[in-house]
Amino acid sequence: MTFSDDLIKLKQNRSAQEPLPSGIAPYTCSAFFKSREYGMKPKARRWDHLLSKESHNLKPSPLKTASRASGQKKLISLGTARPAPEYFPWESLSLRCLQDTVTEQAQPAPTVSMASVKLEQPYDLGVAMNYGFSGGSPQALRFVTEHIEIIHKPPYDDWECSLTCGTTSAIEIAFRIFCNPGDTILTENYPYSGAMTCAHAQSLHILGIEMDDLGLHPDDLDHKLRTWDYTKGPKPSVLYMVPTGQNPTSTTQNLIRRKQIYAIAERHDLYILEDDPYYFLQLGKSKQALASAQLDRTDANEEFFKCLSPSYLSLDVSGRVLRMDTTSKILAPGLRCGWVTGSSQVIQKLVSYYEIGVLCPSGPSQVMLYKLLDETWGHDGLFNWLRSLSLQYRCRRDNLLESCERFLPSDFCEWNIPAEGMFLWIKVNISGYRQTHTASHGDGNVARYLAVEDRIYQKAHDNGVLVSKGSWFIADVQTLKGVNFRLTFAAAPVGELDEALQRFARALETEVR
CATH class of the missing domain: 3.40.640.10 (Type I PLP-dependent aspartate aminotransferase-like (Major domain))
Structure with a gap:
């Protein structure tokens, strides 16, 4: 039908x-x-x-x-x-x-x-x-x-x-x-x-x-x-x-x-x-x-x-x-x-x-x-x-994707094209990350992921762009297997997406390159 x-x-x-x-x-x-x-x-x-x-x-x-309505057509309420x-x-x-x-x-x-x-x-x-x-x-x-x-x-x-x-x-x-x-x-x-x-x-x-x-x-x-x-x-x-x-x-x-x-x-x-x-x-x-x-x-x-x-x-x-x-x-x-x-x-x-x-x-x-x-x-x-509404958000998504392609370092950032929703999930490969930046306390890869993620987040914030840490969403932080960030194309004015991605890219380059 x-x-x-x-x-x-x-x-x-x-x-x-x-x-x-x-x-x-x-x-x-x-x-x-x-x-x-x-x-x-x-x-x-x-x-x-x-x-x-x-x-x-x-x-x-x-x-x-x-x-609730009873069978009576007109019920005078002295009870409610x-x-x-x-x-x-x-x-x-x-x-x-x-x-x-x-x-x-x-x-x-x-x-x-x-x-x-x-x-x-x-x-x-x-x-x-x-x-x-x-x-x-x-x-x-x-x-x-x-x-x-x-x-x-x-x-x-x-x-x-x-x-x-x-x-x-x-x-x-x-x-x-x-x-x-x-x-x-x-x-x-x-x-x-x-x-x-x-x-x-x-x-x-x-x-x-x-x-x-x-x-x-x-x-x-x-x-x-x-x-x-x-x-x-x-x-x-x-x-x-x-x-x-x-x-x-x-x-x-x-x-x-x-x-x-x-x-x-x-x-x-x-x-x-x-x-x-x-x-x-x-x-x-x-x-x-x-x-x-x-x-x-x-x-x-x-x-x-x-x-x-x-x-x-x-x-x-x-x-x-x-x-x-x-x-x-x-x-x-x-x-x-x-x-x-x-x-x-x-x-x-x-x-x-x-x-x-x-x-x-x-x-x-x-x-x-x-x-x-x-x-x-x-x-x-x-x-x-x-x-x-979907067409309007598609335009926003496409603008964000174009900004990502222009500014994010492709050698250690990857993402998929979202077919629904409001978000872009950025995966950051930190295999070449400089160990001297890692927090001195904590153990294993989880502590390293969290330290790198926080440094990127703070640097991006200092640069004037707010992103969401992937670790904020994980069910059990001890199962964390990498560094991720959630970006949304729904909130910021379309004309500011380019500048936002440039600021985020500078944070990534500074902390990961």
């Missing part, structure tokens, strides 16, 4: 749906918005045996449960301590949204406004600024559910979505759902540093799995699980990965690799946390790969759709994947909004954690998402945006 076919089917499905739940903090669920074919697929497995002790003990909030909307000091929120393409000449779309007038509208500011349902508003959750069904088509029946306060929040809660203090989680050998921080804060151990040019290596994953030493604690049951445009290495797992890893997860009963913030930042496998792409091509969205890698969620026949998406890399990180998709059992646990923690994603942020994605762009417009 093509992307266009999915959009037609979506419109038909919407026209047959009941009106959205209304009022303040109405209970809502992805099941309200799925296509009619659901109910014909197998159910997800139960994961009670993998839940943490804390998660087993966590029960839904009785106040939140009682406040929500402030009266008429006393909120905001009368209206006015939004001006960009058109659904990213260009230097982007023109603002007509102003989209919403007003708070004593609940005269089903989703005015009186609703948005009040306490909300922890899984998200019906308006935002409907769009997200449709998006997941269009892009990923989960192959089991009882999947659900929930809005989140961003992926880092979702990671922290996912670890609490599945891990007890002292447990070990599996990650890439160079995992996202925020996930490591979450794990360490919960007294979790991290076991890094070897990586190659396609990301996490299945042979090493299987070996570490088959030879697990139970004196170190329970066998790991959680695998955390960034499979597309991996942070920090920018590797992307192909379909064969994903199927191999999923099969290992089935064999060893692993639960997969699929963190995929760079999924839609498609840059092409070479500097010329997307040169012929035009923003106004009628079939451009179809081609972009075909370029997307099959997600773990799309391969998940047993409901063992929790997929995490975010608006941070495709819209704006200040929204602090994202969404997760998994089996109903796991999503309900996550919502229960939200009820005793952050409560719900920001109301104004959800309004902004709804007005932009649903009322202004629609699913086709979002794809226009994602496609044109």
